[in-house]
Amino acid sequence: MKILFLGDVMGRSGRAAVAERLPALRKDWALDFVVVNGENATSGAGLSPAHAKALLEAGADCLTLGDHAFDQKDMLSFIEQEPRIIRPLNFAKAAPGKGARVFTAPGGRRVLVAQALGQVFMKRPFDDPFSAIEPVLKAHPLGASVQAVLVDMHCEATSEKMAMGHWCDGQASLVVGTHTHVPTGDAQILPRGTAFQSDAGMCGDYDSVIGMQKLEPLRRFVTGMPKARFEPATGPATLAGTYVETDDRTGLATRVVMVRLGGRLVESCP
Numbered sequence: 140m141k142i143l144f145l146g147d148v149m150g151r152s153g154r155a156a157v158a159e160r161l162p163a164l165r166k167d168w169a170l171d172f173v174v175v176n177g178e179n180a181t182s183g184a185g186l187s188p189a190h191a192k193a194l195l196e197a198g199a200d201c202l203t204l205g206d207h208a209f210d211q212k213d214m215l216s217f218i219e220q221e222p223r224i225i226r227p228l229n230f231a232k233a234a235p236g237k238g239a240r241v242f243t244a245p246g247g248r249r250v251l252v253a254q255a256l257g258q259v260f261m262k263r264p265f266d267d268p269f270s271a272i273e274p275v276l277k278a279h280p281l282g283a284s285v286q287a288v289l290v291d292m293h294c295e296a297t298s299e300k301m302a303m304g305h306w307c308d309g310q311a312s313l314v315v316g317t318h319t320h321v322p323t324g325d326a327q328i329l330p331r332g333t334a335f336q337s338d339a340g341m342c343g344d345y346d347s348v349i350g351m352q353k354l355e356p357l358r359r360f361v362t363g364m365p366k367a368r369f370e371p372a373t374g375p376a377t378l379a380g381t382y383v384e385t386d387d388r389t390g391l392a393t394r395v396v397m398v399r400l401g402g403r404l405v406e407s408c409p
Contacts, residue, residue, distance in 0.1 A: 150371025162281020
């Protein structure tokens with residue numbers, strides 16, 4: 140199977156890049172399944188129903204969220220109506236929606252997508268992500284009940300993301316980090332066959348401070364004082380993510396490639 144995971148979509152610039160490029164990528168790369176993290180797609184904070192629909196119409200099979208899952212209040216009800224949107228497994232117990240779901244890819248192949256939130260350096264405490272993901276993986280054994288498993292590990296610390304990769308090694312096709320908006324250069328296949336990248340990066344304008352216009356973040360770093368709201372940068376976006384090829388028999392990865400298209404970053408693609 141050929142799978143594409145796109146990192147955090149950041150504001151209007153990120154949405155435009157996905158809408159412009161993803162339809163052609165699905166065809167040109169013969170993609171079987173596409174997951175997009177959309178949690179910053181709406182003004183850099185959360186995902187609105189309208190923007191969720193646009194990302195799905197552009198070619199995403201599944202959207203993941205993160206710690207900003209419900210910053211757009213309409214998502215509280217919309218996520219119950221749209222099964223293609225996944226929120227973190229270990230979010231508040233009363234949160235609507237699901238943290239994992241099985242989807243059907245071409246040829247009847249089954250793909251499990253799950254997301255967990257990390258604990259290290261996060262603003263609010265979440266339940267243990269390792270304990271949250273373990274029963275989900277056991278209930279959907281790779282190469283048996285599902286042909287592919289994707290885990291979106293949404294957190295700050297690269298160490299916690301790496302730990303999740305090793306925790307899931309051999310039980311997932313891909314473990315990929317999101318949240319920090321900076322693509323890491325460590326795409327690899329782990330010893331038991333799981334593809335891994337610490338952070339997929341963002342789909343957004345990299346002439347910025349992690350996707351935000353530079354002036355206000357710089358002011359706060361220098362003075363320690365806020366003066367205005369953060370606003371998403373609106374320049375040309377780089378589409379950043381992870382491409383994986385898997386063996387349908389085992390579900391394990393056979394190839395992994397970092398993806399960077401357009402914008403300012405050096406290009407990388409399959």
